[in-house]
Amino acid sequence: MDTLRTQVERALGEFVERRLPASGESEFAPLRTAADELLSGGKRLRPAFCYWGWRGAGGTDVPGIFTAAASLELLQASALVHDDVMDKSDLRRGMPSAHRRFQALHEKSGWHGSGEQFGEGAAILLGNLLLIWSGEMWRNSGLPPESLAAAQPVHDHMRSELMCGQYLDLLEQAHGENTFESALRVALFKSGKYSVEQPLRLGLVLAAGEVAPWMDELCTGYGTRVGIAFQLRDDILGVFGDPAQTGKPAGDDLREGKRTMLVARTLAAASPGDAATVRHLLGDPDLDGRGVDTLRQIIDDTGALQECENLIGDYLGEALAALDQAPVTAEARSALTDLAIAATSRKT
Amino acid sequence: MDTLRTQVERALGEFVERRLPASGESEFAPLRTAADELLSGGKRLRPAFCYWGWRGAGGTDVPGIFTAAASLELLQASALVHDDVMDKSDLRRGMPSAHRRFQALHEKSGWHGSGEQFGEGAAILLGNLLLIWSGEMWRNSGLPPESLAAAQPVHDHMRSELMCGQYLDLLEQAHGENTFESALRVALFKSGKYSVEQPLRLGLVLAAGEVAPWMDELCTGYGTRVGIAFQLRDDILGVFGDPAQTGKPAGDDLREGKRTMLVARTLAAASPGDAATVRHLLGDPDLDGRGVDTLRQIIDDTGALQECENLIGDYLGEALAALDQAPVTAEARSALTDLAIAATSRKT
Structure with a gap:
């Protein structure tokens, strides 16, 4: 199971880095940070059920299955960030939820307008990005x-x-x-x-x-x-x-x-x-x-x-x-x- | 151009009806109504640019291109409904925006909790559904x-x-x-x-x-x-x-x-x-x-x-x-x- 977790996390890290490089244009850095935070925790249960379904039906250990399975974590991360906006939740896994992070960034920076509205808007967009990526990572897993x-x-x-x-x-x-x-x-x-x-x-x-x-x-x-x-x-x-x-x-x-x-x-x-x-x-x-x-x-x-x-x-x-x-x-x-x-x- | 519009609208109508039948379980009826409203107007510019790109590069009139082009309207509808939540806009094309429609449903029905929160939550989900569908309709257009x-x-x-x-x-x-x-x-x-x-x-x-x-x-x-x-x-x-x-x-x-x-x-x-x-x-x-x-x-x-x-x-x-x-x-x-x-x- 440790191997599975490691492979899933490696696949996620590589995918996100390709889509939104950490060293890229710094204006997108808060999106990347929030995505990393959402993807850093979790039990990786969904990828595990997918992987063991594959193995259970006779699939072998090819890199593509880890990528395909890992893409389910992006869907889950998307659901979490939107859920927190919908529920107006302040916390996720003991840390500020994504929309509160964006709100804090707005307030700390002294930007114009409502920090709450900025936070919710940015979190909706981040959730959309994760949702789009989940489908993309799935389709580009390299499986036949x-x-x-x-x-x-x-x-x-x-x-x-x-x-x-x-x-x-x-x-x-x-x-x-x-x-x-x-x-x-x-x-x-x-x-x-x-x-x-x-x-x-x-x-x-x-x-x-x-x-x-x-x-x-x-x-x-x-x-x-x-x-x-x-x-x-x-x-x-x-x-x-x-x-x-x-x-x-x-x-x-x-x-x-x-x-x-x-x-x-x-x-x-x-x-x-x-x-x-x-x-x-x-x-x-x-x-x-x-x-x-x-x-x-x-x-x-x-x-x-x-x-x-x-x-x-x-x-x-x-x-x-x-x-x-x-x-x-x-x-x-x-x-x-x-x-x-x-x-x-x-x-x- | 009339033919193009008609074909695009037919493809959209058929796709949405398959995903969320109007006669289906009535609890989803408000999602369908809101989707229909979002998809009913518009200039169909994006499908037209796609279609004429296809024709311009020598593509012929096959049904699949209308479906593929029409799928861009689902992406646009998704962006509109999320945009209106993010901007807290009351109107869209002279009618209440989707989240205000869901809010009105909540208030008219005398349901528990905050109508505003219900409205925004439902609109976020509707936008996600439209975003997911846009990719699905695109991939299932029937083109080679x-x-x-x-x-x-x-x-x-x-x-x-x-x-x-x-x-x-x-x-x-x-x-x-x-x-x-x-x-x-x-x-x-x-x-x-x-x-x-x-x-x-x-x-x-x-x-x-x-x-x-x-x-x-x-x-x-x-x-x-x-x-x-x-x-x-x-x-x-x-x-x-x-x-x-x-x-x-x-x-x-x-x-x-x-x-x-x-x-x-x-x-x-x-x-x-x-x-x-x-x-x-x-x-x-x-x-x-x-x-x-x-x-x-x-x-x-x-x-x-x-x-x-x-x-x-x-x-x-x-x-x-x-x-x-x-x-x-x-x-x-x-x-x-x-x-x-x-x-x-x-x-x-």
């Missing part, structure tokens, strides 16, 4: 044209699906039913699919040149389930995560009022009084430590936390059973097992 | 793979260049020198290149499979110059345009404080007192009719308006002279002449 042609419809679909999923999320926050089912659907479309299922499918199709029935079964049986469990873990970390590890303030999802599966379970199981408290506190931008503790207590007391932990375990078990049935190579089976566990038991 | 492969680097370059150009524009507004030269550079990178030069280059390369030296000369000699004249016309319309035709309030660019070539020429030629007045009024969001008249008067009195009109004439003349030297077909020469005149003498 027939492999890329076979996988391109999956790639196209994934990108539109991500945007539509994020739109569903906006709707769900604005007027959703906030049931477990509706939260699950949003989680799947907004994140689960493009974090696990689609990267895996891309790797499989790149290697095989087609989507064989067993691949579809693996993408659903393993990919979808790991994707949901990944999001359930995200829900839990958003409430109970350690700020030192997540890089976000404690209980940040509560302050943002995110309508997650965890919150839906809590509301469904809470007494009328507790449910009213949750509805009252959730989304309060000034929610303090005491408010966070109150909500955590209710989420724990209703059994929702344990229920979500159990669901993660169930989904993981089903995913590994599906993986067991798939005719992937032994090495890929072992790596995909580790990845599923890592994705669902992570601390950040 | 070798043509598309030859043109792809130009296509990739154009998209990154547009985003970098828009970033330069943000910088220029925030702390630029506001000289004619700096405004010209921004105009070229932000709009001129992807409005004229690059669409033309795409058409030429698609047809010829390579960039022959005469094509480069035509792209620079004709394309760059028409692009600059196109932007100069834009600068003039932004100050003196008829709201009934532009769909924007009178003097909108003045209220937004845009640092255009026209403004740069005015500042360079104005008396110290007039220059101070311009600097004072430019960018005042509450600028009223009287303020607009004051600025118009100064822009006229300094001779900057006439100077820009003269420049448009000069650039157009040089462009047509360059076109005259290019070995394009007679039909293409005639159409590119008409297009250059239309792009630089337009009222909207």
Whole structure:
């Protein structure tokens, strides 16, 4: 896995350097710095699912697969920077979010106009650049044209699906039913699919040149389930995560009022009084430590936390059973097992 | 030209309908409506430059060229919706801008949270969807793979260049020198290149499979110059345009404080007192009719308006002279002449 991470990071570094040289015209330097920051962290999960899909379907270690897999990090970076603008988030991985960086540059430099508007505008453009680059890096990976042609419809679909999923999320926050089912659907479309299922499918199709029935079964049986469990873990970390590890303030999802599966379970199981408290506190931008503790207590007391932990375990078990049935190579089976566990038991 | 417009609009309609059916899940209906609105107007200049590049280099009337050319309208629509978010513009072609439409939907529906934030978020996602679709429609135009492969680097370059150009524009507004030269550079990178030069280059390369030296000369000699004249016309319309035709309030660019070539020429030629007045009024969001008249008067009195009109004439003349030297077909020469005149003498 270390080798994979190294290869992915090398491919990203080389690509970005070609597109926006660090030594180039200095007026673009803030774009480059922000891109580097966005691309510097992360678990590289999406490239790993893609790579092990490729290996699982018989692909060998050629440089192109690392480049193709790494391009998924550019898509993810694009989604993060736009997400932070949309949510007006100040922090990303413990550091100022991209639009706040651009805003700070504006204010520090004493430029004309609104620093906030400059920051958001620059971040929207940076996100667009990363989105454009992700497609370019993917197509120019050096993999055989027939492999890329076979996988391109999956790639196209994934990108539109991500945007539509994020739109569903906006709707769900604005007027959703906030049931477990509706939260699950949003989680799947907004994140689960493009974090696990689609990267895996891309790797499989790149290697095989087609989507064989067993691949579809693996993408659903393993990919979808790991994707949901990944999001359930995200829900839990958003409430109970350690700020030192997540890089976000404690209980940040509560302050943002995110309508997650965890919150839906809590509301469904809470007494009328507790449910009213949750509805009252959730989304309060000034929610303090005491408010966070109150909500955590209710989420724990209703059994929702344990229920979500159990669901993660169930989904993981089903995913590994599906993986067991798939005719992937032994090495890929072992790596995909580790990845599923890592994705669902992570601390950040 | 009517046929070209009809073909472009048919291709756009079919593509969007396949991606987001009007009869599909109704929760996406507002995205579709906003996309239709963005795609319904416009002069179709970019597809026309692409098409006539293709014909000029010997391409014949195949359906694929209309699809490829039409895809440029999706890129333009993406840029418009993001631009309006970045500028916080209320109107686009006389109708509410996309983010204001989404905001109105939120407020009319009595949903939770901030309508403004919902509107901007939805518009960012819509812009991303249109950006993704533009690449997809381009690649799936049905033109021969070798043509598309030859043109792809130009296509990739154009998209990154547009985003970098828009970033330069943000910088220029925030702390630029506001000289004619700096405004010209921004105009070229932000709009001129992807409005004229690059669409033309795409058409030429698609047809010829390579960039022959005469094509480069035509792209620079004709394309760059028409692009600059196109932007100069834009600068003039932004100050003196008829709201009934532009769909924007009178003097909108003045209220937004845009640092255009026209403004740069005015500042360079104005008396110290007039220059101070311009600097004072430019960018005042509450600028009223009287303020607009004051600025118009100064822009006229300094001779900057006439100077820009003269420049448009000069650039157009040089462009047509360059076109005259290019070995394009007679039909293409005639159409590119008409297009250059239309792009630089337009009222909207």
